[in-house]
Amino acid sequence: MGVELSPKANAIITVLQGCNSFKRLQKIHAHVIVNGLQHIPAIANQLLHFCAVSVSGCLLYAQLLFQHLHNPQTQAWNSLIRGFALSTSPLQAILYYNHMIFSSTSHPDTFTFSFTLKACERLKAQNKCQELHGSVIQRGYESDVVVRTNLIRSYAANGLIESATMVFDEMTERDLVSWNAMISCYSQAGLHHEALDMYTYMRNEGVEFDGFTLVGLLSSCAHVGALNIGIHLHQIACHKEFTRNVYVGNALIDMYAKCGNLEDALCVFNGMHKRDVFTWNSMIVGYGVHGLGDEAINFFKKMLVAGVQPNSITFLGLLCGCSHQGLLKMGVEYFNMMSSMFNIKHGIKHIGCMVDMYGRAGKLEKALEIIRSYPSENDPVLWRTLLGSCKIHRNVKIGEIAMQNLVQLEASSAGDFILLATTYASTKNAQGVAKMRKLIKSRGIKTIPGWSWIEVGDQIHRFIVEDKSHPDSRMIYQKLEEVMRRVILAGYIEENFDMSMPGSSTEGCLEASSRYHSEKLAIAFGLAITSEETVLRIVKNLRVCRDCHVFTKFVSKAFSRDIIVRDRVRFHHFKDGLCSCKDYW
DNA sequence: TTAGGGTTAG
Numbered sequence: 136m137g138v139e140l141s142p143k144a145n146a147i148i149t150v151l152q153g154c155n156s157f158k159r160l161q162k163i164h165a166h167v168i169v170n171g172l173q174h175i176p177a178i179a180n181q182l183l184h185f186c187a188v189s190v191s192g193c194l195l196y197a198q199l200l201f202q203h204l205h206n207p208q209t210q211a212w213n214s215l216i217r218g219f220a221l222s223t224s225p226l227q228a229i230l231y232y233n234h235m236i237f238s239s240t241s242h243p244d245t246f247t248f249s250f251t252l253k254a255c256e257r258l259k260a261q262n263k264c265q266e267l268h269g270s271v272i273q274r275g276y277e278s279d280v281v282v283r284t285n286l287i288r289s290y291a292a293n294g295l296i297e298s299a300t301m302v303f304d305e306m307t308e309r310d311l312v313s314w315n316a317m318i319s320c321y322s323q324a325g326l327h328h329e330a331l332d333m334y335t336y337m338r339n340e341g342v343e344f345d346g347f348t349l350v351g352l353l354s355s356c357a358h359v360g361a362l363n364i365g366i367h368l369h370q371i372a373c374h375k376e377f378t379r380n381v382y383v384g385n386a387l388i389d390m391y392a393k394c395g396n397l398e399d400a401l402c403v404f405n406g407m408h409k410r411d412v413f414t415w416n417s418m419i420v421g422y423g424v425h426g427l428g429d430e431a432i433n434f435f436k437k438m439l440v441a442g443v444q445p446n447s448i449t450f451l452g453l454l455c456g457c458s459h460q461g462l463l464k465m466g467v468e469y470f471n472m473m474s475s476m477f478n479i480k481h482g483i484k485h486i487g488c489m490v491d492m493y494g495r496a497g498k499l500e501k502a503l504e505i506i507r508s509y510p511s512e513n514d515p516v517l518w519r520t521l522l523g524s525c526k527i528h529r530n531v532k533i534g535e536i537a538m539q540n541l542v543q544l545e546a547s548s549a550g551d552f553i554l555l556a557t558t559y560a561s562t563k564n565a566q567g568v569a570k571m572r573k574l575i576k577s578r579g580i581k582t583i584p585g586w587s588w589i590e591v592g593d594q595i596h597r598f599i600v601e602d603k604s605h606p607d608s609r610m611i612y613q614k615l616e617e618v619m620r621r622v623i624l625a626g627y628i629e630e631n632f633d634m635s636m637p638g639s640s641t642e643g644c645l646e647a648s649s650r651y652h653s654e655k656l657a658i659a660f661g662l663a664i665t666s667e668e669t670v671l672r673i674v675k676n677l678r679v680c681r682d683c684h685v686f687t688k689f690v691s692k693a694f695s696r697d698i699i700v701r702d703r704v705r706f707h708h709f710k711d712g713l714c715s716c717k718d719y720w
Numbered sequence: 721t722t723a724g725g726g727t728t729a730g
Contacts, residue, residue: 184721
């Protein structure tokens with residue numbers, strides 16, 4: 136039973152509910168004090184709620200109001216916890232939650248848990264998240280769909296994907312938001328196949344989806360190069376009229392660009408009614424990774440004319456395009472422009488692009504100078520990039536400097552030793568080669584396993600080097616032998632294994648031949664089971680090795696097939712025996 | 721008089 140309020144108190148509550156500025160609230164508060172109404176819970180809670188939650192509120196003021204409450208009820212705690220959970224200091228939300236549990240007679244409810252879990256998600260407070268899960272069960276709130284969704288998000292943000300999955304799987308009642316939370320959790324954790332599998336489960340359970348679902352799924356399609364699934368989702372987006380949604384449009388552009396289809400990315404871009412910085416960036420980055428620097432610059436200019444402010448990712452796309460197209464002068468111009476004109480700080484990735492750009496152009500001293508001018512960014516990736524350039528330009532002296540730094544940072548990998556070994560080899564330095572071989576052996580250093588994906592229909596087939604796990608493995612190897620015979624007849628000369636590129640695919644077995652590298656298996660599979668006019672689209676987690684690059688060029692000619700390979704850094708369009716990277720990658 | 725959601729880079 137609520138307490139009967141005086142007409143004066145009721146009037147104040149009505150005014151408070153319509154309050155829209157902090158200044159006005161302070162005036163109302165003064166009026167409340169003058170009339171001695173500050174201890175009426177309904178008024179105190181309303182004041183607190185406004186200060187803690189409203190966009191024009193003030194959390195400090197909310198704390199002061201809270202301190203004056205004699206016995207704050209759950210609703211008051213919730214206001215404060217909610218306010219801090221969404222603020223720049225979410226830790227305060229957790230501290231208030233602790234305070235509530237240990238020194239208050241009020242009990243947390245489903246709202247309290249939702250807000251505190253939000254704070255854990257933002258803070259990456261893993262232990263607290265687990266503790267809250269226990270309390271949720273203890274207090275009998277585990278069947279609440281919103282609390283569970285918050286648990287999924289919080290676990291996922293804390294890297295506990297298995298726990299998030301468990302919470303989802305054990306839900307007796309799921310709604311669209313919980314499905315979407317699980318999809319986005321997988322997508323952001325890099326578990327793209329799991330995210331795409333959720334789509335099948337949703338369909339099987341007859342769950343309708345919305346723009347949020349599409350964005351999560353399209354992001355995963357983009358990461359694994361699942362163009363067919365992406366096209367299917369695009370059709371659904373058109374059918375359900377989600378294409379006016381800027382998030383969906385952006386995700387579609389990104390998906391098409393990452394799947395190697397820039398024409399359709401542009402088509403979506405042109406059809407969008409509203410565009411934001413993500414829209415422009417998706418196009419610019421798309422052109423950048425395809426090695427089309429001048430197109431990226433073109434789009435950047437149009438972006439400025441449209442009045443959209445670029446951000447650090449815009450410049451990443453531009454620099455990537457300049458670097459891959461060899462546009463050194465333009466690259467330097469944009470690198471300088473980002474800080475001088477747009478006040479955007481150079482990040483490690485931008486510096487990496489510059490090191491790569493100068494390195495490729497043979498200006499190794501300048502590349503070294505760039506790394507040294509950013510001592511706080513002493514990152515192995517920069518030294519590795521430089522090492523790669525030293526190999527191309529046969530510069531042992533700077534290569535050794537790069538290697539020393541990698542060793543000092545305890546970040547040297549087998550690929551790095553191989554790079555330096557080949558640099559020694561190219562300068563006929565047998566002693567250096569022997570030294571590197573000895574180091575690789577004695578340190579037992581392992582490489583990153585290489586993977587290649589190919590999408591056929593709505594299925595994604597994954598291969599590793601010498602993979603025999605595919606159900607059609609026998610057929611794939613037979614096809615590869617046939618392909619080999621045809622390309623050798625056309626002039627292809629098989630290499631043993633590539634030692635040329637940084638992070639290139641030695642695929643975890645240094646001594647193996649590159650004949651059964653994952654992309655060769657993916658290509659053989661694609662040739663065997665798709666029609667002659669189908670473009671083969673392959674995605675690889677490492678850089679394409681030189682042998683596979685040559686091989687793919689020959690295949691594109693001998694089989695009259697367009698093959699698009701997306702490797703770790705860029706796209707390669709193989710057609711009629713040539714590659715879009717012009718062998719410069 | 722209170723809740724849970726999305727994209728680029730990595």
